[in-house]
Amino acid sequence: MDQYAVIDLLKNHRSIRKFTEEKLSDETIKMLVESAQSASTSSYVQAYTIIGVTDPEKKKALKEISTQPYVENNGHLFVFIADYRRHRDLSIEKDAPINFHLTEQFIVGTVDATLAAQNLAIAAESIGLGICYIGSLRNDMAKVIEILELPEGTFPLFGMVAGYPAHEGSIKERLPFEAVYHENTYQNLDAKKEDIEEYDKRISEYYKERTDGKREDTWSDQVIGMLNKKQRLDVDQVVKKQGFLRQ
Amino acid sequence: MDQYAVIDLLKNHRSIRKFTEEKLSDETIKMLVESAQSASTSSYVQAYTIIGVTDPEKKKALKEISTQPYVENNGHLFVFIADYRRHRDLSIEKDAPINFHLTEQFIVGTVDATLAAQNLAIAAESIGLGICYIGSLRNDMAKVIEILELPEGTFPLFGMVAGYPAHEGSIKERLPFEAVYHENTYQNLDAKKEDIEEYDKRISEYYKERTDGKREDTWSDQVIGMLNKKQRLDVDQVVKKQGFLRQ
Numbered sequence: 001m002d003q004y005a006v007i008d009l010l011k012n013h014r015s016i017r018k019f020t021e022e023k024l025s026d027e028t029i030k031m032l033v034e035s036a037q038s039a040s041t042s043s044y045v046q047a048y049t050i051i052g053v054t055d056p057e058k059k060k061a062l063k064e065i066s067t068q069p070y071v072e073n074n075g076h077l078f079v080f081i082a083d084y085r086r087h088r089d090l091s092i093e094k095d096a097p098i099n100f101h102l103t104e105q106f107i108v109g110t111v112d113a114t115l116a117a118q119n120l121a122i123a124a125e126s127i128g129l130g131i132c133y134i135g136s137l138r139n140d141m142a143k144v145i146e147i148l149e150l151p152e153g154t155f156p157l158f159g160m161v162a163g164y165p166a167h168e169g170s171i172k173e174r175l176p177f178e179a180v181y182h183e184n185t186y187q188n189l190d191a192k193k194e195d196i197e198e199y200d201k202r203i204s205e206y207y208k209e210r211t212d213g214k215r216e217d218t219w220s221d222q223v224i225g226m227l228n229k230k231q232r233l234d235v236d237q238v239v240k241k242q243g244f245l246r247q
Numbered sequence: 248m249d250q251y252a253v254i255d256l257l258k259n260h261r262s263i264r265k266f267t268e269e270k271l272s273d274e275t276i277k278m279l280v281e282s283a284q285s286a287s288t289s290s291y292v293q294a295y296t297i298i299g300v301t302d303p304e305k306k307k308a309l310k311e312i313s314t315q316p317y318v319e320n321n322g323h324l325f326v327f328i329a330d331y332r333r334h335r336d337l338s339i340e341k342d343a344p345i346n347f348h349l350t351e352q353f354i355v356g357t358v359d360a361t362l363a364a365q366n367l368a369i370a371a372e373s374i375g376l377g378i379c380y381i382g383s384l385r386n387d388m389a390k391v392i393e394i395l396e397l398p399e400g401t402f403p404l405f406g407m408v409a410g411y412p413a414h415e416g417s418i419k420e421r422l423p424f425e426a427v428y429h430e431n432t433y434q435n436l437d438a439k440k441e442d443i444e445e446y447d448k449r450i451s452e453y454y455k456e457r458t459d460g461k462r463e464d465t466w467s468d469q470v471i472g473m474l475n476k477k478q479r480l481d482v483d484q485v486v487k488k489q490g491f492l493r494q
Contacts, residue, residue, distance in 0.1 A: 010369065052430050085436070087471070091474060102482070177280055181298075219291070
């Protein structure tokens with residue numbers, strides 16, 4: 001394998017939102033999940049579960065939460081769950097207390113599930129599949145919990161669709177290296193200002209070209225607009241109801 | 248490249264905790280960070296920063312927090328920061344409100360930083376480097392914030408050491424596929440009980456072999472013991488002080 005082949009694969013990432021009708025085989029699903037499991041895990045705790053959704057009614061219901069048609073139409077739909085339920089059950093058997101309600105464990109569950117997810121994404125892309133993360137399942141976390149029958153000690157973080165790509169997708173330029181990588185201490189925005197201004201110009205051009213001039217917002221416009229609104233206010237209450245962040 | 252070469256690489260992951268004295272070159276660091284940046288990001292928000300720590304005094308201070316010698320002795324030390332600071336600064340310039348204090352944004356920052364980290368890990372391993380995540384920086388998050396001068400709107404999630412391996416490491420078997428992957432609905436532990444019992448036996452054997460019989464705990468023993476204790480109780484207060492989880 002060429003020395004930089006994997007790095008080229010990583011840098012070639014783009015979200016895929018249209019798939020052929022071909023479903024992932026059970027063998028492929030198992031290979032992807034096992035790749036996910038090989039990721040690092042905090043103190044070996046493995047605080048996550050992956051749910052594959054194949055039931056057409058459940059997929060439709062999840063699509064309605066997300067509003068994205070590709071949540072229904074894909075090669076396979078994975079949902080990533082932060083999961084201390086099995087640890088809780090093992091502790092109950094031994095009459096041992098279990099402290100997954102701390103903020104520390106919320107971080108651990110979120111990190112563990114996300115490490116696994118990104119391994120799954122890369123494994124999928126390495127065999128020619130396309131993927132897209134589905135953060136929009138958090139539009140209605142309580143409903144996702146109901147659909148997937150998630151007990152206390154678990155909560156759904158995000159989904160991921162995978163499948164055989166029916167379009168090319170396009171690579172979206174990231175923030176300049178200089179803005180994201182700092183040395184020894186945090187550098188405030190002033191120090192990186194020019195880098196971000198240049199980036200904003202390129203992003204505006206990217207949209208202009210792709211929309212025949214209908215759209216020309218910058219990255220800064222987008223994030224300011226997004227964080228302007230208070231969104232997904234129910235997430236806090238739902239994760240607490242599931243037993244987390246109760247410190 | 249062989250069809251499954253990347254999946255083989257992922258499955259071959261093991262933590263590396265001893266490195267040669269060779270430092271990563273600036274060129275390699277840039278290549279790894281750019282690979283990290285290519286990971287998916289929630290709604291393009293890119294809510295993270297990566298700090299490379301090269302100052303020997305800072306590395307020593309971080310090693311004291313972690314207690315792990317490889318935090319000081321490695322090819323390079325990265326620290327992953329959930330970061331809404333630059334979004335905050337851009338919003339302040341435009342007199343726009345910014346809502347990073349919601350639980351939703353805590354999830355987004357944690358997920359974005361972790362997706363980037365796992366891409367960096369894989370990029371590093373693909374060019375023959377070894378890595379180890381350093382969750383133990385959360386032993387004293389306030390001190391990490393002081394050392395790296397992290398302003399409100401940011402918090403440190405974990406570190407990662409990378410470098411040229413000076414030992415082989417060993418692959419640690421994960422939970423059985425059947426325990427981690429569920430279909431359509433969450434399956435409780437009862438349904439997976441036998442799988443986990445078999446797994447526990449194998450893990451006990453693994454430790455026995457590697458320690459000449461001195462250690463023979465199971466995975467279940469480990470997680471029960473770990474979650475028995477209330478650890479890192481200060482994490483909650485520190486992330487709130489940094490402006491997060493204030494909903």
